[in-house]
Amino acid sequence: MAFDKFKDECGVAAIYSNPEAGKLAYLGLHALQHRGQESAGIVSTDGVTMYAHRSMGLVVDIFSEDVLEKLKGTLAIGHTRYSTTGDSALLNAQPIMVDCNKGMIALAHNGNLVNAQLIRSRLEAQGSIFQTTSDTEVIVHLVAQSREQTLPEAIADALRRIEGAFSLVIMSRDRVFAVRDPRGFRPLSMGRIAGGVRKDTIVFASETCAFDLIGATYERDVNPGEMLVVGPEGIYSRYFASQTAQSSCIFEHVYFSRPDSVIFGRSVAESREKLGRQLAVEAPAEADLVVPVPDSGVAAAMGYAAESGIPLRMGLIRNHYVGRTFIEPEQRVRDFGVRLKLNPVRSVLAGQRVVLIDDSIVRGTTSRKIVRMVRDAGAREVHLRISCPPTISPCFYGVDTPSKKQLIAANKSVEEIREYIDADSLAYLSLEGMKQACGESESLTYCTACYTGKYPTAFVDVEEIKPAEEPVRE
DSSP: OOOOOSOEEEEEEEEESOTTHHHHHHHHHHHTGGGOOSEEEEEEEOSSOEEEEEEESOHHHHOOHHHHHHSOSSEEEEEEEEESSSOOSGGGOSOEEEEETTEEEEEEEEEEETTHHHHHHHHHHTTOOOSOSSTHHHHHHHHHHOOOSSHHHHHHHHHTTOOEEEEEEEEOSSOEEEEEOTTOOSOOEEEEEOOOSSSOEEEEESSTHHHHHHTOEEEEEOOTTEEEEEETTEEEEEEOSOOOOOOEETHIIIIISOTTSEETTEEHHHHHHHHHHHHHHHSOOOOSEEEEOTTTTHHHHHHHHHHHOOOBOOOEEEOTTOOOOOOOOSSOOTTHHHHHHEEEOHHHHTTOEEEEEESOOSSSHHHHHHHHHHHHTTOSEEEEEESSOOOOSOOSSSOOOOOGGGOGGGTSOHHHHHHHHTOSEEEEOOHHHHHHHTTOOSSOOEEOHHHHOOOSSSOOOHHHHSOOSSOOOO
């Protein structure tokens, strides 16, 4: 079975001490659906038995009322997954649940372990048998094999052996553990629901928007390198690794997180509006309208419009109900896939000079189709503005980016990209402008490897970061 070396974009949630823990975990995953649409799962416990349900598909389709009734107990953890290139199969759905020499445990992971292949190969040589192709299972094996006697010590021992991005929620029969890697790549926050039957309910989630849905109050982030343990004795904190330079993923603010979340202690909506304002300062355009590419470009477009004084109009409408389609017209419609998701408003765009705002350009094919769509709707000029720098390197820490040879900015100049997408002008936000807009400081430093090629960990796929031998051919 091939090892899944590729990234998982995921959302995790955990509930401690609530008679409806399974249902609250479900609601938390519902709020985190944007972080993964491939599979989802919840494991709950009543202190004696663990109850699990995992399936492929969307959260709302997986967890019927009957299913939720079977997720008994006062503790629960949940996971929603999007595997970017690895196996798309139920066997990789999380949380992973095992009964080992440390007791029954369940684990859900957001991120990517860059040294997982090395560890897995060693464990298999020693006789370990893996049930999935996900890097997450490596953590479970390391916990089970640890010589430490207690579960908290075994988890800490395992975490010191792995490298990369990991925000974890782990559950035993009577405790919940919440963990972030020492560099703090991925977000993980703690909240509280006051007024439980015996005590307050403690909750964890990848994003604070999940707290809003379940009525929890955000208290703080799990710190980089910290393991929070919530159990019968209360909440206690310990650090499993020595302090290191923080490398929180800046793309969480640029695109990935929901704008109504607080990520790394900072409002995502505020960051995106400032990205747009800074973009207007760095890359002004003579135009009649600012038009966002929905939904990812909306907040930045609001900032661009406010800073430039150019009116903001919704010239593209997104269909939010597009699932997978297996039907295309017999007489092929140009740009059919993009038109399923976006449709231009001709009365807004016709005869206008348009500044089109988006968060990024990856391969360039979608941007090309959108620019063409806006032109076909009658726009006189299309000036594309991107609220981050050119993406020149793949991510190894949990965000879906293709290999270097597929990244258009790694193989073409800005002018060549402009020609390819057929825009009248093209400009990206500078690296320093992006950091400033996202509030980088001594206490908050970001990973920008996808824009610089400079990786904060020693273990990366060297083959992926070599310059492409030939340009991208679209």
